[in-house]
Amino acid sequence: xxxxxxxxLALTLLxxxxxxxxxxxxxxxxxxxxxxxxxxxxxxxxxxxxQISLGHAGFFGIGAYASAVxxxxxxxxxxxxxxxxxxxTALxxxxxxKxxxxxxxxxxxxxxxxxxxxxxxxxxxxxxxxxxxxxxPVPPLEILGYEITGERNWYWVFAANLLxxxxxxxxxxxxxxxxxxxxxxxxxxxxxxVGVDLARYKMAIFVFSAFFASIMGxxxxxxxxxxxxxxxxxxxxxxxxTMVVVGGMASVFGSLIxxxxxxxxxxxxxxxxxxxxxxxxxxxxxFMIFLPRGLVPTLAxxxxxxx
Amino acid sequence: MAQFxxxxxxxxxxxxxxxxxxxxxxxxxxxxxxxxFAQGEFIMLGGVVMVFFMHTGLPLPLALALAIALPAxxxxxxxxxxxxxxxxxxxxxxxxxxxxxSLLIRGLVQIWFGKGxxxxxxxSGHAPISVGGASLQPQSLWVLGVTALVxxxxxxxxxxxVIGKAIRATSCNPLAxxxxxxxxxxxxxxxxxxxxxxxxxxxxxxxxxxMTSYDVGIMLGLKxxxxxxxxxxxxxxxxxxxxxxxxxxxxMSAGYLSSAYKDAVPFALIFVILFFMxxxxxxxxxxxxx
Numbered sequence: 001x002x003x004x005x006x007x008x009l010a011l012t013l014l015x016x017x018x019x020x021x022x023x024x025x026x027x028x029x030x031x032x033x034x035x036x037x038x039x040x041x042x043x044x045x046x047x048x049x050x051q052i053s054l055g056h057a058g059f060f061g062i063g064a065y066a067s068a069v070x071x072x073x074x075x076x077x078x079x080x081x082x083x084x085x086x087x088x089t090a091l092x093x094x095x096x097x098k099x100x101x102x103x104x105x106x107x108x109x110x111x112x113x114x115x116x117x118x119x120x121x122x123x124x125x126x127x128x129x130x131x132x133x134x135x136x137p138v139p140p141l142e143i144l145g146y147e148i149t150g151e152r153n154w155y156w157v158f159a160a161n162l163l164x165x166x167x168x169x170x171x172x173x174x175x176x177x178x179x180x181x182x183x184x185x186x187x188x189x190x191x192x193x194v195g196v197d198l199a200r201y202k203m204a205i206f207v208f209s210a211f212f213a214s215i216m217g218x219x220x221x222x223x224x225x226x227x228x229x230x231x232x233x234x235x236x237x238x239x240x241x242t243m244v245v246v247g248g249m250a251s252v253f254g255s256l257i258x259x260x261x262x263x264x265x266x267x268x269x270x271x272x273x274x275x276x277x278x279x280x281x282x283x284x285x286x287f288m289i290f291l292p293r294g295l296v297p298t299l300a301x302x303x304x305x306x307x
Numbered sequence: 308m309a310q311f312x313x314x315x316x317x318x319x320x321x322x323x324x325x326x327x328x329x330x331x332x333x334x335x336x337x338x339x340x341x342x343x344f345a346q347g348e349f350i351m352l353g354g355v356v357m358v359f360f361m362h363t364g365l366p367l368p369l370a371l372a373l374a375i376a377l378p379a380x381x382x383x384x385x386x387x388x389x390x391x392x393x394x395x396x397x398x399x400x401x402x403x404x405x406x407x408x409s410l411l412i413r414g415l416v417q418i419w420f421g422k423g424x425x426x427x428x429x430x431s432g433h434a435p436i437s438v439g440g441a442s443l444q445p446q447s448l449w450v451l452g453v454t455a456l457v458x459x460x461x462x463x464x465x466x467x468x469v470i471g472k473a474i475r476a477t478s479c480n481p482l483a484x485x486x487x488x489x490x491x492x493x494x495x496x497x498x499x500x501x502x503x504x505x506x507x508x509x510x511x512x513x514x515x516x517x518m519t520s521y522d523v524g525i526m527l528g529l530k531x532x533x534x535x536x537x538x539x540x541x542x543x544x545x546x547x548x549x550x551x552x553x554x555x556x557x558x559m560s561a562g563y564l565s566s567a568y569k570d571a572v573p574f575a576l577i578f579v580i581l582f583f584m585x586x587x588x589x590x591x592x593x594x595x596x597x
Contacts, residue, residue: 052399099582107581109342109402110536113529114574121571234525238406245403274418281410288404289393 005253009166013159017152026151028267030223033158036259037165038216039243040252041209044169046241047250048181049202050188051108055116056240059210061123061232062089063217068138068227069129078141082218089214093207101199101206108206113234120232135228138221154223161219162256165212169252181205185250235277242280245287248294257296309440314562315555316438320447320516322554323454324350327509328531329538329546330461331502337478337541338498341401345385345409346506347528348416352378353507354519355416358425375507381412382503386496409524417521429515450512457508458547465543474498478541506531526570530557533573537580539587548588 020026042056066085070076076084096115100107123130130136140147148154172178180201183191192198221227230236239262247258262283269276291298328346335343356377360370385408393404430449435442465471477484477494485491510519510527517523530553538549553573561569580587 046399050397050399052402096578099585107585110532110577111581114533114577117529117574118571121568125567238410241403241406274414277410277414277417279414281407281412281414284407285389285404285411288396288400288407289389292393292396292400 006163006167006170009256010163013163016159017155020155023151026155028264030151030155030158032260032263033155033162034216034220034223035240035243035263036162036256037158038213038240039247039255039259040165040169041212042240043244043247043249043251043255044172044181044205045209046244047248048185049205050185051202051206052241053112053206053209054109054234054237054241055112055114055119056209056213057234057236058112058116058119058232059089059093059213060217060220060236061119061229062092063214064138064221064227064231065123065130065217066214067141067218067221068136071139072136073129078139078222079143082215085218086211086214090207090211093210094203097203097206101202113237116232116234116237120229120234123229123232130229133229135226137226138224140225141219141222148222157219158223161216166252166256173252177201177204238284239280242284244294245284246294248296248298251294251296251300254294254296258294261295310562312439312441314558316441316443316447318555318558319551320444320450320554321513321558322534322551323450324509324513324527324550325531325534325553326547326550327454327457327505327512328527329534329550330458330543331505332532332535333541333543333546334474334498334502334505336535338474338495339390339401340398341390341405342532343499343502344402344405344528345412346502346531347524347526348409348412349378349382349503349506349524350510350513350527350531351416351519351521351524352381352412352503353510354427354514354523355420355425355510355521356507357511357514358427358519359420361427371511374511375504378507378510379500379504382499382501383496386499390495390499391492409528413521413524420521422521424518424520425514426518427511427514444516446512446515450516453508453512457505461543470494470497530573533577536577537587539589542587542589545587545589552588 016029017026020029038056038060042053046052063082063085066088067078067081070081070084071078092115096111097108100111124133126132140149142148148157173182180191180196183194183196184198184201188198217231220231243258243262244255245258246262247256248254262280265279265283266276269279287294293301328350331346331349332343335341335346353374357370357374360373361367365373385405389404389408390401393400396404429444429446431445433444435444436448437443463471465475473484473489474494474497476487476489477491481491484494506528509531510523513519513527531550534549534553535546536549537553538545538547553576556576557569557572560572
């Protein structure tokens, strides 16, 4: 099962376009892939480091706006903007996290929440560059003279991204770094006793997940061709956390399932204004009360196949 | 000077609201170590329910009682239906549950009450009082007066009554409290009800000044939370001082620096506090260095 998982995922991604009847479904599949990549990173943080980030939408927003602002106003190449956005995000995450992980408790939740809100406010207020609350158009992404356009082409970009991220995460889990993370997940005290530097690992995983979110923000901005400050909103951060919770903490495939299910959900609720918030709230509570380990780990335990 | 006074008045008024929210956070944090992200929704509920009953023509005292009792009931429901069944879950899970509860409440209110913004008549008229060249809304006096009363009442409750002492004992050591016969389950229930009622009072008091709608709870709650952290998470006195401080700093920076960034100020404050004095102003042994 474990060895089959990667080829299976690749095959699914390869064959999926055969089942997608029109560009609406392509778009849905793309959004699922985008969320899945971010959730993979976030899940490492929540699942293994036991810390919540309530500001991941902010990191996503930095990436998105780096790709919108730098090429538009400063003539940067989109790829350079993407890298700059991701590096700036990683640096910001590291700066914020460094003092926090020396403290015991859930201070990261507050700090990231504050950070996310500040980022959203900055985006809304710096209208000169960002277009303020109305948002701004994003120039197309051009790689080696080839411009990526249309859902069908973008699908392959995001599918490749997803595959790469899953591969990366799984390898990471099997590396010494991953073993340290799993030790951390099992028991922080025990991990510390065998010499795992808690603060360093937690910080590394946080920076890593922020970096992921920023890159996906950039790509998403190019894909949609327009950004609004809503991408950095608190509710978006909560959506991402919900995906982790539903799919299953500390589970790579749980992340995928969570992203797929909860990206589809708002589409189903789109005609019921307001019920989307209710649904997300109810799902969060019900899962935490009745299925705290999430779908995939619970099912895996039931059928005796550990991931 | 008049300008400074003006900013101070508005800061202290909003700050009193933050202080009530911060006290709510503190209560639940002490009872269960959980940061209750639904606290802001209690503030929203207080204001919205009050507006609703005033519009249906209920007399003020009755509307007031209902606007405090209903959110308190919601607080009890959250504890009974969501926190208790998840007993034994780790703190991260409990925090996520409260986030879920806050979304649920906000969504339901949006459906029931709509997205509109609603105001409330000030309790004793609009005529501002002139103090040192600055004008003070009578409602501000109500906010400050009631907050002061609530703080004194809470202090008496925690220092003089058996239930209050039971809550304090539970927050010190739940197991030991249970051993001496304290029903810690009930303590938790009371903490949620009380914390919700505190939030509701804040919401009711602030609505005539700041208006209310289904989504005001997020910001008010978060700022109340900042206030609790500034004061030192877990300290009652700290919560009050933190609330006033956050309110004043916010009003001053809105007045003297930039009104566009006024909402960012409390959140920037979180970083200053976490970086330079993680225990807050009044916090005792809240954080342990690893």
